[in-house]
Amino acid sequence: MLRNYFTLYHAAAELHDRLADGYLFEIHSQQKNELTLAFVTQEGEHLQLIVTVRSPHFSLYTREGLNRKNRNTASIMTKVYERQVTGVAISPADRQISLALDDGHALVLRMFSAETNMLLVRDGVIVDAFKDARKLENTPFGETTAGTPYFRALEQLASDPALFRRKLEEGDSTVPLDRRLLAMLPGFDHKLVRRLLAITESDATEQLYSAFVAIFYDLASPTPCVIENPGEPPAFSLFPPAPEGEATTFESVIDALNHYSRKMYRHLHLRERAVAMRRELTAKIGKLEKELAANAGHDPEEISQRNERYGHLLTGAIGAIEPLDAAVTVPNLFAPGSPDVTIPLKRGLNLQENAAWYFTQAKKNRKKAAALKLRRAELRAELDHLRQKLATLDEAESTDRLQQALETSSSSGRRASGNSKNKKEKMPPFKTIPISDKITLYIGRNSANNEKLTFGFAKPDDLWLHARGASGSHCVLKGATMRHTSEIQRAAEIAAWHSSAKHSELVPVICTQKKYLKKDHKTPGNVIIEREQVLMVKPLRE
Structure with a gap:
């Protein structure tokens, strides 16, 4: 129901309440098929409206705070920057949301499934467009009309x-x-x-x-809600959730769309990682199976026994037979009555020297046989390990289980083979949660891991979060600044959940840059904070 008329109807009304009499700050695009409209509300707060085109998974959602643009950002429709928003309304008979500006321009969000676009319109003519600008520029803008809305x-x-x-x-x-x-x-x-x-x-x-x-x-x-059933992508709905379903309800449509977009982004991010991980594991399994099959036809133990037998037979023939050619035929002393055995000889060596050579080769082959036996055992163990990882990925139904499976599977597929024989398999040191496409939250797993995260992994300008007055995980937010208020709010909610105060209604969470932290050498596990901000948040799972 992301682009359903009724979803957009309520979203437009809520956007009008937030944006009317505020100002359009700027418009830019940082991701393909994604558009960001930055506003300053009447109360002076920064609010971003993100619109996604040509994607079945997203439509629009909001994010608080001012987003710092990266190098690849493209500014769009600069002529209407810093214009006042006089109102936001949806067409009475179409999925088009218009943001009217005080200079006569209007930004029109066409929320059609495959043709979602943003148009800049004035006096009934399209002045510019986010997509297909050359094709649409200076063409009439025809708004759908109906006798009755x-x-x-x-x-x-x-x-x-x-x-x-x-x-x-x-x-x-x-x-x-x-x-x-x-x-x-x-x-x-x-x-x-x-x-x-x-x-x-x-x-x-x-x-x-x-x-x-x-x-x-x-x-x-x-009753806007986001439905999250195990094994299925999150779903947005305007209807009350079924009693047996896993759903979170919201007071506003925009809040539900924001939550849905975060959940869907995480779902798609994890699924992409899972596809890449399955491909990697499948390739490793195929390589190991090929190596096992190649080794199956080579048995150094059998060669060792044959060489040792040749050595004994040549020793028994010393003085009885003279080596005159590249091979010698001797009686088979180990099986009387059986045919004689022809043994290849090394040129320039007598029978005794040839026997010694075969004994030496038998010794080498025994070592090879022992190494090959060990290698085959290692290969089988690796195969079992990789197949188990693949099965765990395939069986992961919920997002949390998939996250755990990916963290387990992201370590090296080889555990003790070849040059990596003495290397331990590396496990991801911290739990990671993508907050947005550029911002990631890292969560410590225990007290030792907390210290490693804070004082070994975090950079000076990374944001550090921790529930105030309660034990819990250290959290580091990478890719964000103090301007990313929406992302910080979400990270604080997760940090509160990963603390001993997770069942409280509201939890104070400290947020500061890592450079304002020092180790408390008197109390291991504690930190000294020189500068901090405190957010009151409701604990929420990731």
């Missing part, structure tokens, strides 16, 4: 069962019911129609009407 038309149907019946009967009865409902219910998409039919006990008009009324009032006064 979507919500008003639906409200009329919901309050008048006779009108609902008449509209349904006016449709062609040969057309499937879902298509007729799609045509008569403005703003409804295929998902909403499927939901309507799913909760209808029969095709009777009265049943359809009752189900429609229930859905309409849920859409008019939504």
Whole structure:
């Protein structure tokens, strides 16, 4: 429901409350198909509106604070910077959100599934566009119109069962019911129609009407939530969650979209890592299986026994046979009555020297056999280890289990082989949580790990977080500055969860730069903080 008309309807109303009479600070793009509109609200707070185009996983969400642009940032539509926002509204009959500016321009967010775009419009003409600017520039901007706005038309149907019946009967009865409902219910998409039919006990008009009324009032006064079921990507919904589902509800649609976007970003990030890890593990498994198969046809132990037998046979033939050629044939003393044995000889050596040479080769082959036996055991152990890692990845249903599986699997696939025989397998030293595409939170696992994270891993300008007055994990936020208030808030919520105060309603969390920390040599595990800020947050799991 990310680009559903009703989601955008409520999002536009909430954005109007936040942005009206504020100022458009700047517009830029740092990621492909992602657009950031930075605003200063009427209260003087910085707020970013992030819009994603050509992606089924995101639509729009907000982030508090001022985002520092990186080198690859492209500034867009600079002519409307620092203009006042006079209002935010959605088209009454289309998925287009307009941000009106005081100079007559309007920024129009076209939230169509495959053609999401942002247009700069003035006097009914497209002046600029985020995507396909050359194609759209100076073309007329046609806003979809309707005799009755979507919500008003639906409200009329919901309050008048006779009108609902008449509209349904006016449709062609040969057309499937879902298509007729799609045509008569403005703003409804295929998902909403499927939901309507799913909760209808029969095709009777009265049943359809009752189900429609229930859905309409849920859409008019939504319960936005984010659903997180194990093994499935997070999902955004305007409807109350099912009792058996795992869902978090929110008071506003924008808050729910923000939470959904964070969860979806993390889900996609972990899935991408999982795909890369599966590819790496599969390649390593194939390489080890190939090595095992190649070694299967080579048996140094058998060669060692043959060479030792040749040495004994040559020793027994000394004085009885003279070596005149490249080989000698001697009786098989180990199996009387069996055919004679032909033994290759080293030119220039007598029988005694050839026997000594075969004994030496037998000794070398025994060593090779022992090394090969050990290597095969190591290869089988490695294969079992890698296959277990692959199985753990495949079985990880929840995001947390996938995170744990990736942390375990990200270590080296070879544990004790070749040149790495004496090297221990490296485990990720800290728990990592992506907060955004550029910002990562690192969490200590225990007291020793906390000290390593803070005083061995963190750089002077990295942000350090810890629950105040409670024991817990040290947390380091990399890629962020004190301006990234939204990301810091999220990191503080996670830091509070990883403390002994996790069950409190609100937890004070210290935030400072690592350069303002010193070791407390009197009390191991403690730090001395020279400068700090304290945030009151609700503990939330990552």
